[in-house]
Amino acid sequence: MPVYRRSSGETAEAEAARAQDVLRLWGEEEGAxxxxxxxxxxxxxxxxxxxxxxxxxxxxxxxxLDILRHSASHLMAQAIKRLYPGTKLGIGPAVEDGFYYDVDPPQSLTEDDLQKIEGEMGRIVKEALPVERLELPRDEVISIFKERGETYKLELIEEIEDPFISLYRQGEFIDLCRGPHVPNTSYIRHFKLLSLAGAYWRGDERNPMLVRVYGTAFPTAESLRSYLDRLEEAKRRDHRKLGRELDLFSIQPEGPGFPFFHPKGMTIVNVLLDFWRKEHVKRGYMEVRTPLILEQSLWIRSGHWDHYRENMYFTEIDGRPFAIKPMNCPGSILIYKSQLRSYRDLPLRMAELGTVHRHERSGVLHGLMRVRCFTQDDAHLYVTEDQIKDEILGIMDLMHHIYGDVFGFPYRVELSTRPENAMGELSQWEMAESALKEALDESGTPYKLNPGDGAFYGPKIDFHLEDCIGRSWQCGTIQLDFQMPEKFDVTYVAADGSHRRPVMLHRTVLGSIERFLGILIEHYAGAFPYWLAPVQVRILPVKDDFLPYARDVEAVLKDWGVRTEVDLREEKLSRKIRDAQLQKVPYMLVVGAKEAEDRKVSVRERAKGDLGEMSLEGLEDLLNQEFNPF
RNA sequence: GCCGGUGUAGCUCAAUAGGCAGAGCAGCUGACUUGUAAUCAGCAGGUUGGCGGUUCGAGUCCGCCCGCCGGCUCCA
Known part of the structure; x- marks a missing residue:
């Protein structure tokens, strides 16, 4: 009699059995x-x-969950084929928060069809069709899909080398699939179709476009509900919506991908950059600024012409060709080369809040997250080979300080290596890649390897921040570059008087100021911490009579360096409070007869509510207790 | 760029079936003089994204263009 084992070590004997029977021996089939x-x-x-x-x-x-969702994608495909006979199937995997299926229907699908498809899925669930695995010889599988006109599936089969191929069947529906799946369609109860989108067959834009139907599935109604709530929450936090409501920025039809920063948005940016500058001075950086437009020849020399031309804007001055900078490095190099540099100058840390323009395809633009003009908190470090590791460690420490200590963002690190269109010698790439690895290992930072994702001039370490709804955004990057110094013949004079070639490190921490602001808006849902809030305190006179006192208090706060405004409107207090709450102002100061008499203020904090009356000194103490990274 | 959707007042949204473009909020004016999340009234606000077409008649139907939204590809 065969013996079966549990992971705990327990054993049981039974006749030749299926997995479910074995689980039943231990009472573990429930919920499996x-x-x-x-x-x-x-x-x-x-x-x-x-x-x-x-x-x-x-x-x-x-x-x-992956299995459940994968089965849900089959369920959906079956429903689609029932409703729209002749639909050809692409692929239908489970993904992060659900699943999708790429389909090629004979007619185009609209959002309304999602309801219909959901309805049909519900019927198939009720049918409780058994889901069976079939393992058939290649030829047979090919003829099954030929007969069904599944040309995309045939293409996939061509790449499978095994003599036997597994299929899954539920009722009349058959799909090429590795499995496993739920035992029958009634296991899939809590699902929801979410959206439709175009997607290229196999992700290649030269291929035909299929319709990607997105959906999600969960084991329980509550977990589905909470996921859908999370989507709603994400919508509420959308930086494009909050950006308008809080009057932070706008994007106008006249400048697609070119954001306008309004006074309040600009205040946040300036506070952020004030902090950034302080932190950089502390860490031995100096700041520079280089021109937005430089002669095309510079970009030819830097390699951007060959590797980055499609993303660049060009112009002409006095009949000579110029380009608008898509990156700051060539400008930085020109400053480096403006004088003879000694080994005593290295490491030379040259930072630049550099505004770059990149031509992004119209379809990819997205609020502040993906734009055509943005300012990078860039820096270029010129170092000797034996300074590389320490400098990288220094940058990683800065990243950790800003992401972790100041903002409390979780982040992930990825190492990207030599891409297809790389410039320069293989041996240099290997040296560069191992230098980055060594720094990562030494700092004990866990990282993911992204082969082939490096910049054209060097490998890079990318830092991805995770936002409130679990999306991740690339912000910081450290790129090691042996190419640019070579191209531009960058040198320093060594101790022995010889001319040596420094290595260049390119890095950003915030990445793009625009994107970083977008992330902050969503992260805080517009309720910026006190130190960043565009208006930190709003003074609310109970009625006009107390305007003079309100002005007095305002002057005192301004003197303390607090960003303050007075609500001058002839409105009821409750109205002023409501509006200040909606603007997410951290502190509201109510001033009326009592306060004016005693030179006090009644303080209301946006989340905690009424804190009661206090003297101006008491208020100062309170405000000084707020987090401040400076 | 590609696929799909979408575009009406500053914002959110109405407008049976192709038949007089409307509401709330915001704005302005006035009244009210206000104590912890919306005071009341009046006024003003539009080339219905743009251009062309069908029609007696187009916000509505068709075509092209633009923007936006969701994806794909690409990326800070």
Missing amino acids: IAAKVNGIPVDLNAFVPDGAVVEPILASTEEG
Whole structure:
């Protein structure tokens, strides 16, 4: 009699059994949607070999959720094929928050069709169709999909080398699939179709475009509900909406991808940059500024002409060709080269809040997150080879300070290596890549490897911040560059009098100021911490009679360096409070007869509410307790 | 750039079936003189994104262009 084992070590004997039967021996079949046999996920009705370890996969685990969603994508594809016969199928995987299926329907689909498809999915769920795995010889599989006109599937099969190929069938629906899946369609209860979008077949823009139908599925109604609530929350936090409501910035039809910063948005940016400058001075950087437009020949020499031309804007001055800078490095190099540099000058840390223009394709623009003109908090470090590691560690420390200590953002690190269109020698790339790795290892930073994602002039370490709804944004980057110094013949005089070539480090911390502001808006849902709030305190006179006192208080606060305004309107106090709350002003000061008499203020904090009356000194103490990274 | 959707007052949204472009908020004017999340009244506000077409008649139907939204590809 075969023996089956549990991960805990327990064993049981039974006749040749399927995974579900083995789980039942231990009372573990409840809630399982698939099983793991010797660590490999399989269907519940898969036969288990003698001696195998069998564990349940629950829908509530990450692995189980993936299976549930993958099955949901099959369910959706089946519904689509029922409603729109002749639809050809692309691929339909589970993704981060749900699943999608790329389909090629005979007619175009609209949002209204989502409801219909959902309805049909509901019917298939009720049918409780068993989901069966088939393993058939290649030829047979090919003829099945030929017969069904599934040309995309045939293309996928061509790449599978195994003599046998697995398929999954539920009712009349058959799909090429590795599995595993839920045992029958009734397991998929809590799902929702979300959106439609175009997507190129196999992600290549030369291929035909299919319709990607997005949906999500969860094990319980509550978890589905909370996910949908989270989507709503994300909408509420959308920086484009808050940017308008809080009057921070706008993007006008006259400048697609070119944001306008309004006074309040600019205040936030300036506070942020004041902090940034202080921090950089502290860490031995000097600041420079280079021109926005430079002669085309410079860009040819730098390699941008060959590697980055499609993203650049060009112009002409006095009949000579010029380019608008898409990056700040060539300008920085010109400053470096403006005089002879000694090894004593290195490491030379040259920072620049550099405004760059890049031509982004119209479809990718997105509020402040993806624009055509942005300011990078750039820096170029000129270092000797044996300074590389320490300088990288120094930059990583700065990143950690700003992301972690100041903003409390979780972040991820990725190392990107040599891309296809790379410039320069392979050996230099290897040297550069291993220098970055060494720094990462020494600092003990966990990172993900992204082969082929480096810049054309060098490998890079990217820092991805995670925002409130789990999206990640690339902000900081450290790029190691042996190419530019070479191209521009950049040198320093070594101790022995010889001319040596420095290595160049390019780096940003915030990345793009625009994008960073967008992230901050969403992260704080517009309720900026006190130190960043465009208006820190709003003074609310109870009635006009107390305007003079309100002005007095305002003058005192301004003197303390607090960003203050007075609500001058002839409105009721409750109205003024409401408006200040909606503007997410951190502190409101109510001033009326009592306050004016005693030179006091009644303080209301936007989240805590009424804090009661206090003297101006008491207020000063209170404000001084607020977080301040300076 | 590509696919799909969408565009009405500063904002949010109405306008049966192709038949007089409207409301709330915001703004302005006036009244009210206000104590912890919306005082009342009046006024003003529009080339319905643009251009062309169909029609007796177009916000509505068709075509092209532009912007925006969601994706794809690409990226700070």
